[in-house]
Amino acid sequence: MADPDDIRAWQRLDAEVxxxxRIEDKDVMxxxxxxxxxxxxxxLETHPEALAGEGGKLAAQGIAYTHIPVPFDAPGEDHFAAFVKAVEEGPKPVHVHCIMNWRVSAFFYRYNRDVCGMxxxxxxxxxxxxxxxxxxDSKEARVWAQFIARTLK
Known part of the structure; x- marks a missing residue:
């Protein structure tokens, strides 16, 4: 099956990722x-575009689910550590999403740079x-610029 071109901001990073x-009901299958x-x-599950009951819908298709709610105005090192653990220890292939693929792209930037040595x-x-x-020029953009500038200690 070809990668979908109608899921918002779809991107294949490699064969496993x-x-x-956001994903919708039709995307689960x-x-x-x-x-x-x-x-x-x-x-966040409270976002108006979040898929209600996402974890249960995925489980019904045999897909493992990890929810790491990252507030857009406050990404933290605890969120990043949970992300790294989920990516590294969870089953593959893995699909990682948020609402716009902005959180995800920033998290993978740090993961690729700091963990994978890209x-x-x-x-x-x-x-x-x-x-x-x-x-x-927004408060959130400044918060994310600071987040991606951090490196693992």
Whole structure:
């Protein structure tokens, strides 16, 4: 089955990892058909575009589910540590999403740079396919610029 081109901000990072913005009811079966074994959701379940009952709907298709609710105005190191653990220890293939694929792209930027050792420019280019907080003048963009500037100690 080909990658869907109508799931918001869909991106394949490699053979084992895909990302996107929000998913809808119709996407649950599509993810199963693609062979996705694990979904990690970084969005808040209270967001108006969040898929209600997402974990249960995925479980009904045999897909493991990890929810790491990351407030858009306050991404933390605890969120990033939970993300790294879920990506590394959870079943593969994995699909990681939020609402716009902005949280996800920033988390994978740090993961690729700090955990996988990807060159910074390559990791940044991958993030920029979806979003980059630099150049945006908002409180949230400044928070995300600070978040991606951090490195693992």
């Amino acid at each position: 895909t990302t996107s913005g 599509r993810l199963a058909d693609l062979g996705v074994a694990h979904v990690i959701n970084l969005a 060159p910074e420019a390559e990791a940044r280019a991958m993030m920029a396919r979806q979003w980059s907080p630099e150049g945006h």
